[in-house]
Structures are given as structure tokens and as C-alpha cells.
Amino acid sequence: MMRNEEIKTNFANNIKELREKKNMTQQELGNALGYSDKSISKWEKGDVLPDVVTLDFVANYFSLTVNDLINSNGTVSYGKYKKINTIIWGSLFLVIFLANLVFFFLNYIANVDRAWLSFVFALPCFFTVVLILNAIFYDYKAILVSTSLLTWSLALCFFLGYLSYNFWYLFVISFCLQIFYIFIGLIVKVFQKRKRN
Structure with a gap:
């Protein structure tokens, strides 16, 4: 079972990787998700972990599962997207x-x-x-x-x-x-x- 800090770190790495693969700025991702660029920055630094509803929304935006967003292997599975x-x-x-x-x-x-x-x-x-x-x-x-x-x-x-x-x-x-x-x-x-x- 993953600890809260481990989940935060995994999510931070994955959200940053997803954003960069889509060639988006934090501002653009924030606009697409309805959040500020400061929120995206906090997520990417691992300062804050969004609530479950937000995690689900972010996962749907990237055509992934919540598990894909918080997995520990450092790379996000793009199964659905592919x-x-x-x-x-x-x-x-x-x-x-x-x-x-x-x-x-x-x-x-x-x-x-x-x-x-x-x-x-x-x-x-x-x-x-x-x-x-x-x-x-x-x-x-x-x-x-x-x-x-x-x-x-x-x-x-x-x-x-x-x-x-x-x-x-x-x-x-x-x-x-x-x-x-x-x-x-x-x-x-x-x-x-x-x-x-």
C-alpha cells in the first residue's frame, strides 16, 4: 500500500510528464482543467495532492485511470490513448x-x-x-x-x-x-x- 507522500510524488511526476508530452504550459493545462497555473505548479512540485474527484477529472482529461496517475513506475501508461x-x-x-x-x-x-x-x-x-x-x-x-x-x-x-x-x-x-x-x-x-x- 502506497503512503500519501509516495502518491503525491508519483502524481507530481506523472502530471508534469503528461503536460510536457502534450506541449502545454501550466497555464494552458490549468485553463483546460479549470484550475489556476498555481494549482498545477503545486501539483507538479508535490506540495498538494488533489481530492479524489479532481484526480478522476484529470485522469479522464488525459484518457487515463486514476491508478495510472498515481502509479510508481514513473511513466504513465497510455493504453487507452494509444x-x-x-x-x-x-x-x-x-x-x-x-x-x-x-x-x-x-x-x-x-x-x-x-x-x-x-x-x-x-x-x-x-x-x-x-x-x-x-x-x-x-x-x-x-x-x-x-x-x-x-x-x-x-x-x-x-x-x-x-x-x-x-x-x-x-x-x-x-x-x-x-x-x-x-x-x-x-x-x-x-x-x-x-x-x-
Whole structure:
């Protein structure tokens, strides 16, 4: 069983390492977490150990567990982060491969006009996978970004897929949804700050 001082030291080393690997200043990390740069400095010096709720919030921010933050081996396990990156890159490769396969079939075998649309229609598929993964690992900023990209790519698909119907107003709807997503993001940010205080 680890002593309090050992936990403080491990957390201090790990939080500093995480911040530096993300190329963030103490001020930037403090802003992202809703704390002052002085608080981050105290954590990194090992002067203060945050409460359990804050530890959990910090762990979620870095896509880690609390145990990862306080472990004694001096390096933080990036298992979750690497896993989501691997899945996202794998799904991107799969979507590109399938889009090329569909393009080849439509263009050379079926001789369809506008076969290039297979690449455009691949975008919503990819952003759907990214959205699902971000929802599983709960990173609200990434969820908002992937939702926005999914919305715009769907609008683009309908617009290009049905040019004869002149669906330009889909971009107006997408713009309104984008403002809604930004509003939701601000509400979540304020709610998280109040929850910590």
C-alpha cells in the first residue's frame, strides 16, 4: 500500500510528464482543467495532492485511470490513448480502402458517372466511427468536433448526391447545428467548472 507522500510524488511526476508530452504550459493545462497555473505548479512540485474527484477529472482529461496517475513506475501508461488512436487510424485506413474499392467498381466495372462521390460518402462513415469512439472514451471536446464534422459531411453528401434538387439550404441547417454544438460545449464546460467548485 502506497503512503500519501509516495502518491503525491508519483502524481507530481506523472502530471508534469503528461503536460510536457502534450506541449502545454501550466497555464494552458490549468485553463483546460479549470484550475489556476498555481494549482498545477503545486501539483507538479508535490506540495498538494488533489481530492479524489479532481484526480478522476484529470485522469479522464488525459484518457487515463486514476491508478495510472498515481502509479510508481514513473511513466504513465497510455493504453487507452494509444488504443483509441489505433482504432481511429485503422478505421480511416478501412474507409479509404473501401472508398477506393467502391470507386474502382463504379468507375471501371459499372461505368457510373460521378463515381468520385464514393470518396465523399466515405467521410460520414469515418466521422461516425470517430464519434462512437469518442463517446465511449468520453472526451466531450472531441465529441463536439466529430459531431460537427459528421454534420457538415452529411450536408455535403446530400448536396453533391442530389445536385438536381439544389439542397443548398442544408448548409444553413448545418450552420445552425454548428452554433447549437458550440452552445452545448459551453454549457458542458460551465457545468464541469461548477461541479469542481
